[in-house]
Amino acid sequence: MDQVKIEEHTQQMIALIREMPDFICFKDGVGRWLLTNPFSLRLFQLENVPYRGKTDSELAVYSPFFKDALLFCEKEDQKVWEAGKVSRGEEIIPQPDNSCKIFDVIKVPLFHDDGERNGLIVIGRDITERKMAERNIKHLAYHDELTGLPNRRHLYESLNNEILQPNHFALLFIDLDRFKVINDSLGHLLGDLLLQKVVQRLVQNLACGMLFRHSGDEFILLLPNAGRLEAELVAQELIRHLDTPFELNPHEIYVSASIGICLSSDVGRSSTAEDYIKLADLAMYQAKQEGKHTYRFYSESIGSAAYSLIDMETKLHKALEREEFTLHYQPQIDLEIGEVSGIEALLRWNHPQMGFVSPAEFIPLAEETGLIVPIGKWVLYTACKQTKELQDMGLPRLAVAVNLSALQFYQHDLVEVVQGALKESGLDARYLELEITESMTMDVSRTIKILNGLKKLGVKISIDDFGTGYSSLAYLKKFPIDKLKIDQSFVGESLKDSNDATIVQTIIAMAKNMGLRVNAEGVETMDQLLLLQQHFCNEVQGYFICKPLPLESLLEKLPGIKNSLANLGVPQSLNERLWIEESLRVARQSLQDTIKLQQGMTFKYKQQDDKFVHTLADGELLYRIGLSPEVLIGKTIFDVLPANMAQKKHEYYQKAWEGERVTYEGENNGIHYLAALSPIKSGGRVVEVVASCVDITERKQVEKKLQESEERYRQLIEIAPDTILVHQDGVIQYINQAGVKLVGADRDEQIIGRSLLEFIHPENLADVKERLNQIQQNHQPIEPIKTRIIRLDNQSINVESTVAPITYNGANAFQNIIRIVYEPALN
Known part of the structure; x- marks a missing residue:
């Protein structure tokens, strides 16, 4: 079987294992986990644990509650190996809710030809009965x-x-x-x-x-x-x-x-x-x-206060429909060019009797009651509309930043709402920046999914109040964000507390290394502005420059803000020179990092006196195969390698010198690599050959493991308690032993090659055909279906079948996992 087929079959079997609703685990000869499925990881609360290569006792450290259960499994495994034969029995696994799950467990020990332990296949089915x-x-x-x-x-x-x-x-x-x-x-x-x-x-x-x-x-x-x-x-x-x-x-x-x-x-x-x-x-x-x-x-006084709160909640409900909300905008300054580059939209509530209500009073109430969602939608639509109006008036292409609440961020239709705001206003997506807080990103996978949906629209994403939440830097680099906003508490204390100043500098440096822009909020003094300029912060905003203003007041203020920027902080001419120098420094550092991190190897050679002499050699791979530029440059391949290895490579060198592009695989010092030789011609003849090499050791190791695991996966599928079969165009191509037994046959040859529909009860035939057509059209799995099959002895059995499209032997096929449903069969 060639490599492609091995990999294809392996992937098919892995897919089958992942879909099976049972505890499945393959262990090596000393009990280390090699392969399992999501059901098993959930069972022992190991979803986020790198389980491969760990024993049950080592995994118990990651799941303290299941420590005793895992250690018990380990002892039972030893008994199976000692017995040297297939074991079947019940194992009880206590659960965090004080209940117990009972599993019917099959364990198959595997041995090498010399009798040494090779592995262990474990399959467990939940048979917990619901009594009383x-x-x-x-x-x-x-x-x-x-x-x-x-x-x-x-x-x-x-x-x-x-x-x-x-x-x-x-x-x-x-x-x-x-x-x-x-x-x-x-x-x-x-x-x-x-x-x-x-x-x-x-x-x-x-x-x-x-x-x-x-x-x-x-x-x-x-x-x-x-x-x-x-x-x-x-x-x-x-x-x-x-x-x-x-x-x-x-x-x-x-x-x-x-x-x-x-x-x-x-x-x-x-x-x-x-x-x-x-x-x-x-x-x-x-x-x-x-x-x-x-x-x-x-108390009675508390009752009155509570009713006042209820009264404010009622007023808040009506504020949106009565158009009592308004937006104020605070300018954001690009420190590199000294221009107003954006504005942040901030919500204000002007009640006809109470006057302006502090956001600190009504926003927590809006979040508590869920009103923040429709209010947040209004803010988004209004900010986009008014920003587009500013742009149409001939003002600079300002971007607008809008804060998203946690409730709003996790609404299922958030992407559609943002898209609707952009479409209705006509604002280009690149001019909309959505701000989220660190506390909203705790569910990393969900956050990434939402952010990716927003980024597809073309909007910018920033993390607000950065440094005050719980973001992990490991996860932060996975988020598709554009900007970090330093919380104003750090900026405000940066000149009084050296720790805060260090935090500000660190955030700026970290963001730049991650390719992110930085905005500092709450700038209230000239000294704070100078500190941020000296550390090349991209943007600032705060009362020192301009407080949040209604749209009309902002229009009047913008020209004055732009003119005053020239007199604030570092002089503009010096500022421009400093930013140019910083850009050159970053570019040089980036180039150095690229060269340093080169993972491959590059070398050149020329023909001198009928010998191929190396004229260049560099790259990390060169050192890992046990060579260096000093060893290789000026030498032939025969000078540095054993004769038998050198002779083969000399043949490749010769072909390339004759004008042929050559690729070959090599191995040295345990490292496998792929080399591509490219002849360089001048005046119609080859004058030099350039070689590029990449490390393929991992690929080689994977190929070896794929070949070794093919037989293991096959054994695992064969002993699975569920029926597993594959069919193409309705013709059965594969069926495991559970399936052979299910239809009443003695061996798989009696089934393979026959039509799947032969085994479907006539009354269910139309429904099964319709479901198969549905999968074929949509190329997606469907929900499990209940049907009946006819055995070779004409008995009828109720079953539940999961069907999914797969590739089998290079062609489209269907994979069925069939489980018996223990209900009276209708004959």
Whole structure:
């Protein structure tokens, strides 16, 4: 079998393994993981772990919870090797939610011809039974499925019962601060996991009372026989226990809570359960208004304040439709050319009775209620429209920067909204800059996907308030961004605190090395401006240059800003010279880095006295094969290599000298390389040959491993418990042993070459044909389909089949993974 076919078959088998909904793992002779599938990694919480080459005990370090399960698997593997035969049994794997999963596990030991261990194939199927359905139904009726806590229905029954008791009680309404932002940033799966961890910590540290999940990130704690003192102590403890961050690999998440407390002694027994919950909720809102991460008791004054908050929320709902919002713009200055290069759009709310409402008051409320999404859309559309109007008035081609909130960033239609704003306004995409914060990028893969969608539109992306969030530099370089904005807290303290000055300089240098522009916010003094100019910051903005202004005022100010720039900071003539020198320095450094990082090898040779003498040799590869310029230059190939190796290369050299372009593969010092010889002609004859070489050692190693693993993959597919088959134009080309057994045959020769449709129940034939046509047209897998097959003995079996298009032996084909559905078959 040639290399192409080996690679093709290997890829087909890997695709099959990835799609199988079972635990699958191939280990080497000492138990190191070589190949597994996503199901297995999820099972042991190893999704982001470089598992290849690690044993179970080594992987246990990355997944502490599953340490015992992994060590148990390792011991069982040893028993299988010692027995020297296929093993099948059940293994129980405890789960983080205190349940257990039971797996039917098949282990196949592999040995070399000399009896030494070669590997181990492990396949496990989840056979966990769901028992006592009636008890589960009752449990679900009174408990929250995600957290396992008593739910709202349980809460109302318990609270109504407590109201009837003679003793006083306390009700604590617990709401997680900023959970909505965290949930939208990390995704709902991690958000749910965070809720589970929060609940787990709260329950573990509760000495009394009963905790309920009210809704979303809201929880209620009922404390029987409790007064003000007891409730206050419990609230303090709850807040303290949440101060420790939660580990959600690879994230470290900080969560705080705002708690509202309602005492039965302050409310009276005539109130209903709903009344108590509502009053505790009002107290919780007051805690949020006072900075979050605290608790407050309900009182009549708090009730009034809470209703004021509700009133502001109502006004905020109406502000958009009543056109009470406006935009102010702050100029951004390009320090290299001394021009206004852009403006940042900042939202303002001018209420007819309250006047201008501080953004610090209404923006958190808008984020809490979700109103930030429609408001953010209005800001985007308005900023694009007004910027285009400025450009049409003959002003410089200004760019406009618009801030995106976390909720807005994770909206599924964000790209369409931005595209709509550009289309409606006519603004060229390159003049729109979207600002996000570091805290919005915690879910790296999701962030990259969103940013790539935006970049396809042609817009610019910047990270705002850089240095105050949690960005990993390793991930930052993966983001398709254009600019970093240094947070104004660093700029403001840069002349007072040497640490802040160092941070500013470091961010500027780092950004330039990554090919990013840098903007410094909050520039308020001449000295701050001079510091930023001296370190070649690209842009600045701040009150020292111009405060945010309405559009009309900005138009009046722009000419004056441009004229005053010549008198600010470094003189313009000196500034231009400094920037030219900096550009030359960067270019020289880039060239040096390119030469230094050259991975290949280049050499030349000429013919002298019927010998080929090297005239040039350089590159990292030259050293790695055990040579150097000093060893090779001025020497022939026979001077530096053994005669047998030199003779073969001399033949290649000769062909190139005769005018032929030659490529060959070589190996020296364990390094494989590919050489391309190019003859250089002058006056119709070859005067020199230039050779370029690249390292192909890794490719050679991969080819060897592909050949070695072909047989391993085949064995893995053969013992898989599911039926796996491949068919082209309806004709079966391959079927594994599980499939042979499924259709009642003795060997695969009885099946291969026959039509797949022969084995489909007549009543399902039309549906199967339609599904196959659908896959062929769309070239995409489809959802699993349930159908029936007819065995060779004419028995009917219910099955579920997953079908996907693949390439098999160089042609289009279909891959089927078929699993028996244990339901009464219809004959």
